[in-house]
Amino acid sequence: MSQIPLILEPEQLAPLLEHEEIRVIDLSAPANYHAGHIPGALGLPFQALMAGTPPAPGKLPSVERLTEVMRAIGLTPETHIVACDDEGGGWAGRLLWTLDVIGHKKYSYLNGGMVAWKNAGLPLSTEEAAVTPSDITVEIANDAPMIDAQQIQQRLDQNDLQIWDARSPAEYTGERIVAMRAGHIPGAINCEWTQLMDPQRDLRIRTDAKAFLAALGIDGEKEIATHCQSHHRSAFTWLVGKSLGYPIKAYPGSWSEWGNLPDTPIEI
Incomplete structure (x- = not known):
């Protein structure tokens, strides 16, 4: 297993x-x-x-x-x-x-x-699954792949963190406004999450994901922080980055936090 x-x-x-x-x-x-x-x-x-x-x-x-x-x-x-x-x-x-x-x-x-x-024509069921609840106790791991707004701000000038913005191009440029402030985190690279899916292969991760991202400048040489609006779309881009072996974290606050803070740096 x-x-x-x-x-x-x-x-x-x-x-x-x-x-x-x-x-x-x-x-x-x-x-x-x-x-x-x-x-x-x-x-x-x-x-x-x-x-x-x-x-x-x-x-x-x-x-x-x-x-x-x-x-x-x-x-x-x-x-x-x-x-x-x-x-x-x-x-x-x-x-x-x-x-x-x-x-x-x-x-x-x-x-x-x-x-x-x-x-693929594999079996389907309409029966409700029966699960025995566990007694597990949860805590946040020390190596949790997570980064917050303050940590991102501290590293923007260090040139050791790459921001992967998984939102639409219209959100990235500020044309579409979904927070108090529009735009993107300075230096962020925009690659909308759906670009990593292959509609010709039943939405599987595209086989050339590594080369596709490298052409955009996302190559895993630096630690990556990915985000979207609410860390839904960027949960998929985190997964793709992880599958490629890249050092990647997610910013769960995402633009809904960054764009609603009064003093976070923003590019248009």
């Missing part, structure tokens, strides 16, 4: 479903989950992974709330979580990032999610 890759293809997952250590968590829209999911998969609403409080709803919930969520999905130190969703990896990535934040390293992403699983 220790050899399960981070990026898992549907055909690789199918024979693993009989193993009790495998727990598939489906973050698809509830209607899509109920219409048909991977046998044994547990549905999880994405709201469980976010604080939900303005102005930065994408920040982590409290440790107490995270403990409740992880107990409810039956997480134990032996559990290998496989995350999937119906949108190309944002919410699945958010779950895997959260697991990494609490120090749980046994996890995989179902490449292409439910789009790829269904198009």
Whole structure:
């Protein structure tokens, strides 16, 4: 079980479903989950992974709330979580990032999610998954892949941190305003999250992701901090960066925090 890759293809997952250590968590829209999911998969609403409080709803919930969520999905130190969703990896990535934040390293992403699983003609179920809650206690890991606004500001002039802005070009340039202030973090490189998905391959991560990012200037030579508006889209870009072996963290406050602070530096 220790050899399960981070990026898992549907055909690789199918024979693993009989193993009790495998727990598939489906973050698809509830209607899509109920219409048909991977046998044994547990549905999880994405709201469980976010604080939900303005102005930065994408920040982590409290440790107490995270403990409740992880107990409810039956997480134990032996559990290998496989995350999937119906949108190309944002919410699945958010779950895997959260697991990494609490120090749980046994996890995989179902490449292409439910789009790829269904198009591969693999089995679906409409039965509710029965899960025995665990008694795990959650805490934030010392090496959590997370960075905050203050840390980013302190490093902007050090030339040792690269900002990957996963929002749309219109948000990046300030044309679309979704906070008190518009624009982007100085020096940030814009690569919208959907550019890393291959619509010709059922929304799998594009096979040339490394070269594509390198052409934009994101090559893993520096530590990367990725963000969007609420650390949903950037949860997928974090996952892609991690799959490439890049030193990458996420800024969960994202633009909903940065753009609503009065004194953060901004470029247009």
